[in-house]
Amino acid sequence: HSPRKWRHPVAASLVELGGVKIAREEIVKDDPTNNVPDSIFSKLGMQLHRRGQHPLGILKNAIFDYFDTNYPNKFNKFDDLCPIVSVKVNFDDVLVPADHVSRSYNDTYYVDSQTVLRCHTSAHQAELLREGHTHFLVTGDVYRRDSIDSTHYPVFHQMEGVRVFTPADWEGSDTDATSYAAEDLKKCLEGLARHLFGGVEMRWIDTYFPFTNPSFELEIFFQEKWLEVLGCGVMEQEILKRSGRTDNVAWAFGLGLERLAMVLFDIPDIRLFWTTDERFTSQFSKGQLGVKFKPFSKYPPCYKDMSFWISDSFTENNLCEVVRGIAGDLVEEVKLIDNFTNKKGMTSHCYRIAYRSMERSLTDEEINDLQWKVREQVESKLKVVLR
Numbered sequence: 001h002s003p004r005k006w007r008h009p010v011a012a013s014l015v016e017l018g019g020v021k022i023a024r025e026e027i028v029k030d031d032p033t034n035n036v037p038d039s040i041f042s043k044l045g046m047q048l049h050r051r052g053q054h055p056l057g058i059l060k061n062a063i064f065d066y067f068d069t070n071y072p073n074k075f076n077k078f079d080d081l082c083p084i085v086s087v088k089v090n091f092d093d094v095l096v097p098a099d100h101v102s103r104s105y106n107d108t109y110y111v112d113s114q115t116v117l118r119c120h121t122s123a124h125q126a127e128l129l130r131e132g133h134t135h136f137l138v139t140g141d142v143y144r145r146d147s148i149d150s151t152h153y154p155v156f157h158q159m160e161g162v163r164v165f166t167p168a169d170w171e172g173s174d175t176d177a178t179s180y181a182a183e184d185l186k187k188c189l190e191g192l193a194r195h196l197f198g199g200v201e202m203r204w205i206d207t208y209f210p211f212t213n214p215s216f217e218l219e220i221f222f223q224e225k226w227l228e229v230l231g232c233g234v235m236e237q238e239i240l241k242r243s244g245r246t247d248n249v250a251w252a253f254g255l256g257l258e259r260l261a262m263v264l265f266d267i268p269d270i271r272l273f274w275t276t277d278e279r280f281t282s283q284f285s286k287g288q289l290g291v292k293f294k295p296f297s298k299y300p301p302c303y304k305d306m307s308f309w310i311s312d313s314f315t316e317n318n319l320c321e322v323v324r325g326i327a328g329d330l331v332e333e334v335k336l337i338d339n340f341t342n343k344k345g346m347t348s349h350c351y352r353i354a355y356r357s358m359e360r361s362l363t364d365e366e367i368n369d370l371q372w373k374v375r376e377q378v379e380s381k382l383k384v385v386l387r
């Protein structure tokens with residue numbers, strides 16, 4: 001498939017990609033090398049970031065404004081690259097070690113053993129560098145098996161930014177190439193934060209990514225907590241070298257667009273980005289940055305606890321996938337509230353599931369029915385023993 005063009009679904013069971021129609025059966029397969037559920041297939045091709053009146057589209061355009069103002073005609077923009085990519089570009093090309101957890105079937109959606117739904121927009125870094133691009137922004141939907149709460153969703157959006165420097169850029173300064181790039185990167189992102197938010201409380205955290213060194217995360221204080229909104233750093237020299245740019249240095253960042261939009265518009269729950277409820281959608285319009293979301297109502301949550309003896313293969317992501325598969329966006333949070341190991345070495349977990357609709361009140365009957373199905377499938381699919 002051509003990686004260049006990515007279109008809206010033409011039918012519920014078909015997505016179109018560069019003029020090529022891909023059937024559901026090619027993406028959701030009953031095969032051990034495939035772990036893409038229907039709920040994820042149905043999000044392919046939605047491209048919320050390309051809708052001008054959607055909070056993610058408004059945010060994307062505001063970020064573009066910042067780059068257009070500060071670096072006129074410098075950054076090439078891509079927002080239509082296909083999310084179905086090879087294991088090579090998603091992991092190998094950005095130096096993710098062979099045994100890194102992000103490669104596991106527990107963390108990533110595999111279409112087959114060599115093909116994944118990209119788990120980050122960094123999947124496009126090396127290819128675009130090889131094509132000769134030196135300043136670019138890549139926006140797209142990314143996919144991850146992950147936990148369930150108000151700031152995590154299995155499909156979200158990132159914007160990748162890459163800027164390559166040549167020796168002429170840092171030679172005039174009194175720092176080395178790496179420090180020069182790191183300083184420029186932080187200045188660029190702090191400027192972006194000011195452009196978007198005016199003043200917010202934020203802090204830099206040192207971290208690790210396989211593809212950058214040094215690496216940083218930016219956190220913003222939101223809803224009484226520090227929220228991680230982006231990762232970034234100075235690109236590993238090896239990536240540049242393999243793209244034929246031995247003498248250069250570069251920085252790269254990956255913005256979590258939902259997280260930034262939550263801060264910008266005061267959106268309390270990440271599920272809202274997917275709602276078609278007019279009480280949400282009508283609050284946003286093209287180009288309007290100053291809007292604060294007014295919650296239309298908060299329906300009561302309903303909590304259900306579930307305890308079971310886990311098996312060696314149990315993972316929280318697998319549990320979340322089962323719950324999401326049954327309850328969809330009616331599940332607000334899945335949280336481990338108790339965990340102990342008995343004398344025989346058996347480990348018990350108790351999870352609390354919060355059910356709450358963003359749009360309406362749920363009935364007891366409906367929730368009991370969901371919880372019953374969850375219990376059934378948790379037992380049959382996850383090989384745990386309910387207590």
Ligand code: FA5
Nearest residue numbers: 120122152153156228229230231232252253254256259
């Ligand atoms: C990455 O994905 C790196 N590729 C970012 C990067 C690019 C680093 C270039 C260096 C250079 P991370 O896994 O931390 O990093 O995700 C980046 C951002 O995506 C996070 O800071 C967060 O804002 C957002 N994010 C991660 N997981 C989720 C999720 N499940 N739901 C919503 N947003 C998420």
Ligand code: MG
Nearest residue numbers: 217228230231
């Ligand atoms: Mg992170």
